Amino acid sequence: MQHKFDVIVIGAGPAGSSAAYNLAKAGFNVLVIERGRKPGAKSMFGGRVYKAPVEKAFDDLDKAPIHRWVVKERISMVYDEEALTIEYDGRGRHSFTTYLTDLSSWMADKAVSAGAKLVTEVVVDKLLIEDGWVKGIVSGDEKLYADVVVDAEGINRLVLERSGLVEKLRPEHVALGFKEVLKLSKEDVNKFFGLDDDEGLAWVFMGEYTDGLPGGGFLYTNKDSVSLGLVIYLGHAVKELERHVYDLIERVRLSRIFNKYFRDARVMEYSAHMIPADIKALRPKRLVYNGLVIAGDAGGFLLNLGYTYRGVDFAAYTGYLAAKAISEASGDYSLESLSKYERYIDESFVGQDLKRFSGVHDLYENRRLFKEYPMLAINMMRRLFNLEYESTRFKDAFNESRKGVVGLTTLLKDLWGVYRKL
Ligand SMILES: Cc1cc2nc3c(=O)[nH]c(=O)nc-3n(C[C@H](O)[C@H](O)[C@H](O)COP(=O)(O)OP(=O)(O)OC[C@H]3O[C@@H](n4cnc5c(N)ncnc54)[C@H](O)[C@@H]3O)c2cc1C
Structure with missing residues (x-):
């Protein structure tokens, strides 16, 4: 040469x-x-x-x-096999899956x-x-x-x-990402996630799937498959993670929230990689x-x-x-x-x-974002919507869900932190 x-x-x-x-x-x-x-x-x-x-x-x-143009964004907080989700159904062609x-x-x-x-x-x-x-x-x-x-x-x-x-x-400077690519038919991807042929979904979630450790999960729809994965901050994972990362991702796939999509899906690929954090x-x-x-x-x-x-x-x-x-x-x-x-x-x-x-990394050191807040959010939803006879006022649902989980001053400080850094 x-x-x-x-x-x-x-x-x-x-x-x-x-x-x-x-x-x-x-x-x-x-x-x-x-x-x-x-x-x-x-x-x-x-x-x-x-x-x-x-x-x-x-x-x-x-x-x-390019597989699909992302038009739908979902952000979920997950606790005890339940999720609170915000969805943005847009029209733009700003990002694509591949x-x-x-x-x-x-x-x-x-x-x-x-x-x-x-x-x-x-x-x-x-x-x-x-x-x-x-x-x-x-x-x-x-x-x-x-x-x-x-x-x-x-x-x-x-x-x-x-x-x-x-x-x-x-x-402590990197995160570990791992994912599965799950094979579905194009029609199932469209049907499960409410998409047209070239439309895609980007879904991120945080909460129980990382065992309360800083990190989160993602799901992206490809043409005829779905990429499902988790990211965990390695500094915390090496000290505290008690199970194999493969068990974590399997738990997501088999969970109540995601299993409905993947019952008949075949795992095409499994991979892991580091990410700058x-x-x-x-x-x-x-x-x-x-x-x-x-x-x-x-x-x-x-x-x-x-x-x-x-x-x-x-x-x-x-x-x-x-x-x-x-x-x-x-x-x-x-x-x-x-x-x-x-x-x-x-x-x-x-x-x-x-x-x-530049301050966003500090947010990931706040463990409440990954455990207490998803728990609070789901408990609040339960109080608001799982009714028998009486209805619940929003402020009561909020206060009762918060009690014993996070103090009001801490919550306001955390909100301020998110507001300033994101
Ligand atoms: C779990 C996870 C999820 C992510 N999600 C997203 C996402 O949704 N969107 C997004 O935009 N980014 C995402 N990223 C980040 C993205 O993958 C990287 O930022 C991007 O790939 C960086 O590109 P790069 O060219 O710098 O490095 P890489 O893509 O890592 O390429 C480096 C190349 O160098 C080669 N190489 C390394 N060492 C040597 C050597 N000594 N000799 C010869 N060759 C060498 C490697 O084999 C590799 O091909 C994610 C990353 C991970 C791990």
């Missing part, structure tokens, strides 16, 4: 393929190195992608493997069609650093050189860690070094607001910005020159969102 490239991209996920595609389009000689059998083979996500940033990074998004494996393959194909070279089943061990410059990568006994390297290796970021550019991941702690000191730019999850670019996850669109967009900064560097890949990338990030919606929601 040729040993010198203009750019080497580590990882063919959304961030890597976006950088590679935009650089190859701009005429750079790009090599993408992917450790999986094919792009996306090692990737995993919940199921929904926001369109606009991906459309900015890639042309022809209408040819991407399999990340297919979307990643499509993105990598775009990069290859634009002229990038892709090698798979090759693991980058570390960066090749000489005299304070990243000069390429090391894989086994082989050294490959490049003028600049884009690190888009995702959240594990062992390459950055081994090269001494980030610290080892700590459990404490974004402030995960952001590397610098996103650029001499000869290096960091994009996607490796840079800690993910927003989890509880009701929505944004990782794929952030990854694609940061890959696009990495390509823009490299293209504009006109051959000067020093830290000073590439630091334009950091400015682009901070000025973009990615940087602004991460700043605006």
Whole structure:
């Protein structure tokens, strides 16, 4: 293989393929190195992608493997096999469901069609650093050189860690996500969730399924399947989780609320992956070094607001910005020159969102949101609706449900926290 490239991209996920595609389009000689059998083979996500940033990074998004356009949003609090749900039935086409494996393959194909070279089943061990410059990568006994390297290796970021550019991941900084893809017919997906053929549902829930630990669950409708999963903050899970994560997801599938959809469904796939959680702690000191730019999850670019996850669109967009900064560097890949990338990030919606929601992680440390409040909500609904003879006043239902669960001052403080941080 040729040993010198203009750019080497580590990882063919959304961030890597976006950088590679935009650089190859701009005429750079790009090599993408992917450790999986094919792009996306090692990737995993919940199921929904926001369109606009991906459309900015890639042309022809209408040819991407889009399953359904999300028109329905559901948010549920679950306690004791009952749920209180808010539903938004919209009309927009702002986000779509897909399999990340297919979307990643499509993105990598775009990069290859634009002229990038892709090698798979090759693991980058570390960066090749000489005299304070990243000069390429090391894989086994082989050294490959490049003028600049884009690190888009995702959240594990062992390459950055081994090269001494980030610290080892700590459990309290990440969450663990696991999901099942359940096969249903297209007609059943439509019928069960009240959808037309290309319409989709995004459903997030919190409460008893994570055993009171910070985290939550998700359900996304694909064309003829459903992605069902849970996310739990790893710092809490390693200390307190008493059962296997597989038992947790099985409990969701078999629960009263979800089992009606999945009685005849076949589990097509089971997967687990880490997700950036404490974004402030995960952001590397610098996103650029001499000869290096960091994009996607490796840079800690993910927003989890509880009701929505944004990782794929952030990854694609940061890959696009990495390509823009490299293209504009006109051959000067020093830290000073590439630091334009950091400015682009901070000025973009990615940087602004991460700043605006920088306190959101603290909310996940409030255990009441995951246990006491779902319990309060369901108890209140029971008092309001499970009537025999007398009806209940709202304030009595609220006060009686709250008693012994959470004090009024604490509740007001928590509400204020949610109001300020979300
Ligand atoms: C449970 C869960 C639910 C999620 N839900 C959503 C959602 O609904 N919507 C959303 O937008 N985002 C979601 N995300 C986040 C989203 O998946 C990520 O933010 C996104 O995939 C990040 O893209 P990336 O390109 O940075 O990294 P990845 O997609 O992780 O790609 C990194 C690539 O680099 C390769 N690689 C890693 N190390 C090496 C190496 N040493 N050598 C060669 N190749 C290497 C990997 O094999 C992989 O292909 C979710 C994530 C999880 C885990």
